[in-house]
Amino acid sequence: MPPHTGRFREFPEAFRVEEQMAFTPEGDGEHLWLHCEKRNMSTAQLIRHLSHQLEVAPRDIGVSGLKDHTALTRQWVSVAMTGRVTPVDLLALVERDGLRLLSFGRHPRKLRRGVHRANRFALYVSGDAVTQGSLETRWLELVAHGVPNYFGPQRFGHQGSNLTRAQALMARGWKKKQDRDGFLLSSARSFLFNQVLNARIQQGSWASGLEGDVFNLEGSASQFAGEALDDELQARLTALDIHPTGPMWGRGDGGVSGEARMLECHVAERDAVLAKGIESSGAAPMRRPLRLGLQSPSLERDGEGLWLHFSLARGGFATAVLRELFQHPAL
Incomplete structure (x- = not known):
């Protein structure tokens, strides 16, 4: 067990997740793919919002993975638009407080679960584990030897x-x-x-x-x-x-x-x-x-805390990394 306590996810921007896909929409097809950035919003809430605004059933909306609520996350969502053109006021329909539309495109197929390649994380952590120095030592161990998944x-x-x-x-x-x-x-x-x-x-x-x-x-x-x-x-x-x-x-x-x-x-x-x-x-x-191997890992100091940057193959939990670095009730 790590010797010191730590803090994370103290505000949404301190827990950033970006879905990494191996491909992008082809530009034509019956499904409208939306690249969304959401803040303090779960994937389920995002689906409900798009279902209402674009007038489609929730079952006709596809995602590759579920992303955290208390975080700043970016993920792709597909919406079945059979026989319908892309709305000219798409930006106004999709965007709301806590939700931005980064890009969009048409694609022949619905987005299926687990097709993303990895998730890229940027996490701000602080607390005794940082000030006492144990976190950096344990981080180097994880980079070298991997993380229990x-x-x-x-x-x-x-x-x-x-x-x-x-x-x-x-x-x-x-x-x-x-x-x-x-x-x-x-x-x-x-x-x-x-x-x-x-x-x-x-x-x-x-x-x-x-x-x-x-x-x-x-x-x-x-x-x-x-x-x-x-x-x-x-x-x-x-x-x-x-x-x-x-x-x-x-x-x-x-x-x-x-x-x-x-x-x-x-x-x-x-x-x-x-x-x-x-x-x-x-x-x-x-x-x-x-x-789990930490892909493209890096660490940088910022004030009283540290930013941890890394990617995990799909299915990996960032909390599995954090539990090896410090003690916290949520870990």
């Missing part, structure tokens, strides 16, 4: 309420009608992943790998099973080119074997209600990296 507390709801509800639902037997958006199922799977990561950290294998691991290529969805931890794999792990993975629990074979499988089965037995409930839901097993 925990799901952030927002995945589990306010004071863990989603997880509490998920445990009760799994005990009764998961039903789609009781979890239509899948939030509770996601909380349960995320919790088991975090438990496996905890066990791997205690064992000392979260970054160095185990026999039977499945590895993830940094910054991509590419995964492969490592038959043995030979010198080549160890060198790639040290270079942060690949990362061991943990389970997003589901029904069926997760692809791991040997020591890695034994550890994951032990965690599942310890939390059998959640594991069996997830399996009964029919969720397919998936793998998630146990470690």
